[in-house]
Amino acid sequence: MTTIAEKTKDLVRVDKRDGKLALAHIYVAFIALAIGxxxxxxQTLVRSGTFTLPWGIGYYQILTIHGVLLGLILTTYFIFGFQIAVVSRTSGTLTDKQRLLGWIGFWTMTIGTTASSIMILLNEASVLYTFYAPLQAHWIFYAGLALVIVGTWIGGAGLISKYVEWRKANPGQPSPLLTFMVVVNLAMWIICSLGVAVEVLFQLLPWSLGWVDKVDVLLSRTLFWYFGHPLVYFWLLPAYMVWYAIIPKIIGGKIFSDSLARLSFMLFLLFSIPVGFHHQLTEPGISSFWKFLQVVLTLMVVIPSLLTAFSMFATFEIRGRALGGKGVLGWFKELPWGDARFFAPFVGMVAFIPAGAGGIINASHQMNQLIHNTIWVTGHFHLTVATTVLLTFFGAAYWLIPHLTGRVFTKQMNRLAIIQTIVWAFGMSIMSGAMHIVGLFGAPRRSDFSTYGGSAQATEWIPYQIAQAVGGTILFIGIVLILYIVANLIWFAPKGETEFPVAEVSEHAEKTPMALENWKIWLTICIALILFAYTVPVIEIIQNAPPGSIGYKLW
Incomplete structure (x- = not known):
């Protein structure tokens, strides 16, 4: 009997039906990029003090649109489109039922996205992408967010089903690496999004409907950040998928170690969720012991991050030396710098070095006091998701979209993509750099110029606010360029075959232990860490909740 592994061994193209589903997600992602x-x-123009929004549009209205569409919608849709294509390519064509789940999930997400976006545009939900209480939005905004989350669960169920199907057909064999990585990311997403689902369905939605008069703000924030920090890794792990399993193929090399890649993903699963309190270090009502514990767990993600850095640069060096690179760094110049599919993700990797350093400061118990709630945090955020993640996604789009549309990434588009990457990196260096510097001077985040304009301190901030506007303008040029490239790859590029690059594992790598796919072990450890980190402090929050707050009533 032919196994699924044998059937997919020579698979080159993603099935057109699966490709259509993946492309639907990618289309929405880039529409969100344009608007957001x-x-x-x-935002940057308003903060510079040189521009006033017309037609009564509010600053926090556009801030919310920017945050929701880019931080939540762009990322989620592109990730699901990418993951659908990855699973179809590496584990075989989705079944009709699995594909149906994907479409149901897509339309559920899209209905929710549309509903929430309309409320923001009507200025009924200017509550930022974190939608903290006591800021209150229209109930349709919260209902829309709930639909987005439920839609991801439905679509994710189809992909997990494919993984289970592969494992049953191939007992005793490690699953395809990329499919395994997708399932780890989905497991993390489902576990962490339970927190924000509880917040929305049992606190914010009843509150906005007028069913209750009060909401426990501390419990609300705790539930959000139980979700909010793993959200960062939900963005980041698909970029790691590209780095580990696709970039080696693009540069002509092989995966350094399958085992190391799987281990790093499992460690991210364990240490990305029970760490939300490091976003709440200045908040009363949470014991310093539990804050410190979660700071320690937060810093544990340094381990899989360093494993990834070691693996990637080992891959680069091995390939560079195979191409003739000599000396300590001679291999470096042999890498394909003229290939945007490599260049864009590599620039994203480089950006992750200062981003990671900034993250250590953000999560540190004492250093956080200096930069907490300043625009430094916004600058850090733009280095991680808006540079490391997005540049990797752009690099993936340069082969993924033409593969799915049956077109070719031409030399002309490749040159333009190189320019786009340079423009993006340059603009982000100016904007994020200015945010980091003025953040150290105490400039607040989430504030327009009118909030603090006129004071002596604000006057000192003006040059940095103008620098942010300059950087933001350059970044917008980068957005126009990527949208032009994407439109070309969808509709105008020459017809042809584009490879879906999936690297092979090096013949020198150790055999992958099956323990890395023993989900009973890893999920048990994950849940134990979550319960250990959250059970006591959440009980204390509920016990001390104001009488009549919904957090109190729930229990």
């Missing part, structure tokens, strides 16, 4: 990017440009 424009709002980002307007």
């Amino acid at each position: 990017g424009l709002c980002g440009l307007l």
Whole structure:
């Protein structure tokens, strides 16, 4: 009997039906980039003090659109489109039922996205992408967010089903690496999004409908950040998928170690969720012991991050020396710097070095006091998701979209993509750099110029606010360029075959232990860490909740 592994061994193209589903997600992602990017440009102009929004549009209105569409919608849709294509390519064509789940999930997400976006545009939900209480939005905004989350669960169920199907057909064999990585990311997403689902369904939605008069703000924030920090790794792990399993193929090399890649993903699963309190270090009502514990767990993610850095640069060096690179760094110049599919993700990797350093400061118990709630945090955020993650996603789009549309990434588009990457990196260096510097001077995040304009301290901040506007303008040019490239790859590029690059594991790598796919072990450890980190402090929050707050009533 032919196994699924044998059937997919020579698979080159993603099935057109699966490709259509993946492309639907990617289309929405880039529409969100266009709208959210424009709002980002307007934000920087307003903060510079040189621009006033027309037609009564509010600053926090465009801030919310920017955050929701780029931080939540762009990332989630592109990730699901990418993951659908990855699973179809490495584990075989989705079944009709699995594909149906994907479409149901897509339309559920899209209905929710549309509903929430309309409320923001009507200025009924200017509550930022974190939608903290006591800021209150229209109930349709919260209902829309709930639909987005439920839609991801439905679509994710189809992909997990494919993984289970492969494992049953191939007992005793490690699953395809990319499919395994997708399932780890989905497991993390489902576990962490339970927190924000509880917050929305049992606190914010009843509160906005007027069913209750009060909401426990501390419990609300705790539930959000139980979700909010793993959200960062939900963005980051698909970028790691590209780095580990696709970039080696693009540069002509092989995966350094399958085992190391799987181990790093499992460690991210364990240490990305029970760490939300490091976003709440200045908040009363949470014991310093539990804050410190979660700071320690937060810093544990340094381990899989360093494993990834070691693996990637080992891959680069091995390939560079195979191409003739000599000396300590001679291999470096042999890498394919003229290939945007490599260049864009590599620039994203480089950006992750200062981003990671900034993350250590953000999570540190004492250093956080200096930069907490300043625009330093916004600068850090733009180095991680808006540079490391997005540049990797752009690099993936340069082969993924033409593969799915049956077109070719031409030399002309490749040159333009190289320019786009340079423009993006340059603009982000100016904007994020200015945010980091003025953040150290105490400039607040989430504030427009009118909030603090006129004071002596604000006057000192003006040059940095103008620098942010300059950087934001350059970044918007980068958005226009990537949208032009994507439109070309969808509709105008020459017809042809584009490879879906999946690297092979090096013949020198150790055999992958099956223990890395023993989900009973890893999920048990994950849940134990979550319960250990959250059970006592959440009980204390509920016990001390104000009488009549919904957090109190729930229990």
